[in-house]
Amino acid sequence: MASATYSFMHGFVLQEDRTALAFLPLGHIYERIMELCSVATGKRIGYACGDPLRFLEDVQLLKPHWIALVPRVLNRLYQAITAAGNAPGLKGALFRRAVAVKLHNLRTNGRMTHALWDRLVFKKVSAVLGGRLAVLGSGSALLSANTVEFFKIALLADLREGYGMTENAGICTMSWPDDPSSGGTVGGLMPSVEVKLVDVPELGYRASDKPFPRGELYMRGAPRFVGYYKDPAKTKETIDEEGWLHTGDVATIDDHGRFKIIDRVKNIMKLAQGEYVALEHIENVYMVSPLVAQLFIHGDGLKSYLVGVVVPDPVQAAALVNRVTGEHVSAEDIEALEWWLQNQRVVDAALAELEKEENVQKLKGFEKIKRLHLTLNGFTVENNCLTPTLKIRRKDAYEKFKQQIDALYALPEPSSPKL
Incomplete structure (x- = not known):
């Protein structure tokens, strides 16, 4: 976990004054590592009340700079914000226009800010999350590309997606800072991690696939766990003789070197x-x-x-x-x-x-x-x-x-x- 924490710290620009909101359960490896990062860098942590329905109340009270969330929560947030686009009259029209302009800029030239629309519309959206949010993290499942793009232009904050699991302390890949086209990907490799793609013939995936390789993602490195407690059989099934952790996830690599999780080997x-x-x-x-x-x-x-x-x-x-x-x-x-x-x-x-x-x-x-x-x-x-x-x-x-x-x-x- 120390290695995982150190690797995560390479993925962010560390500012002096930062407060994190701890919303996920402490049993979630993603939340645990995020808190260790805050402790290691001397930042503040504020704990949510524990009631998911009071999330917005918690975030407006604390006004955090950083929150680690999961897609289930982010999708609900997306639905609540986009509902403004259905508002009648001038208010709804302005919101729809602002979204359209910023999405066009994001997709054509990578710009995520706009002097007019950020001041008129998206500053109010940011205020819903406390008004100081700088980074929003997402892990444990996939967000749709459309949702990622919307958050990048609407929250006035960077959305960072990553991929990991309990067995590697939540560390494997993470999207790059301010990457305008990262939607649908989980970013590139993190420090101290080595990966390879292995054929899954029963699902039609092969590392030799063109134009991009596809296969089950194997991982090894310092963050990888030693084994399951008192369960050598399951450990042997998960970690092979060469030390590779079989993640059970099928991935591909795009032309920028970013990983996409496209399928699942486990529970087939x-x-x-x-x-x-x-x-x-x-x-x-x-x-x-x-x-x-x-x-x-x-x-x-x-x-x-x-x-x-x-x-x-x-x-x-x-x-x-x-x-x-x-x-x-x-x-x-x-x-x-x-x-x-x-x-x-x-x-x-x-x-x-x-x-x-x-x-x-x-x-x-x-x-x-x-x-x-x-x-x-x-x-x-x-x-x-x-x-x-x-x-x-x-x-x-x-x-x-x-x-x-x-x-x-x-x-x-x-x-x-x-x-």
């Missing part, structure tokens, strides 16, 4: 017609949707399609119910909202809403969810469906929703998936 299962699907990768694709707060995708080897359990964002779910049924249901009326989420018209509309996402449309037919169960009864650490780092425990999540999943598979088979 085979459908009835022989297609391989990477469940965690597909979940990350669907999680970009504003409707989705939590998601669990399940596949049955005797079936040809996937089903999903979606815990929707209550505000988005209420809006969906109101639009589909004409009923007025409040996001705060959980009992009524839960009842309406079982309505087949609402379920069908939710599935159609998920299909609108650009990255979902890029999935192969057999990778898409064909049946859906909606519920506000979410996955938590307390019901043993989430790990302390907020990742899905797949076996426990299946057991929790076994009855509903079996019922989805008992329905007539949907139309044949297209390849």
Whole structure:
């Protein structure tokens, strides 16, 4: 962890007066390393109250310069800010114009600032996050390129994405400072890390692929862990004889030397017609949707399609119910909202809403969810469906929703998936 902390410190310009907001659980390796960086450089750390719903209250009180977040939180923040674009009249028009101009500049000449629009529009957006934010970090899953670009022009702060895992102390790659085209990538290699790409023939990825190599990302170096506690079999499975850590993630390298995580080797299962699907990768694709707060995708080897359990964002779910049924249901009326989420018209509309996402449309037919169960009864650490780092425990999540999943598979088979 000391090596990981030292490596991270090479990725930032360290200023004298800096305050970090600690929002993620301390069991999350990303948060742990970020706090060690603050301690090592003599910076301040302010701790959030622990209630995710009070995030904006915490950040406005502390006014931090640095926050480490995960895409699940950033996607909610993105939805809240972009809602201003739907405002009627002059206010909404100004916001849409400001976004359009700055996105054009970002994509054509790499400029992320604008004298007029930053003063008129985006200074107010920055104030929502305290007004002093300089760097916003993202890790543990992927952000869509569109979301990354929006944050780069809207927050008046640098968004830095990285890639790592508990087994390498959160250290492997990180995006470069003020990189205007980093959206969709996790940046370049960090100090003390060595990587290679290894063929995954069952998924069609090879290190010899043209124009860019693709394969499972192997990593080794000082931040790599020694092994799993009292579990030599799992350690041997994860670290080979040459010291390479098998990450389970499939990556490619772009023409700038930046890495992109494009698939997942772990949690791969085979459908009835022989297609391989990477469940965690597909979940990350669907999680970009504003409707989705939590998601669990399940596949049955005797079936040809996937089903999903979606815990929707209550505000988005209420809006969906109101639009589909004409009923007025409040996001705060959980009992009524839960009842309406079982309505087949609402379920069908939710599935159609998920299909609108650009990255979902890029999935192969057999990778898409064909049946859906909606519920506000979410996955938590307390019901043993989430790990302390907020990742899905797949076996426990299946057991929790076994009855509903079996019922989805008992329905007539949907139309044949297209390849």
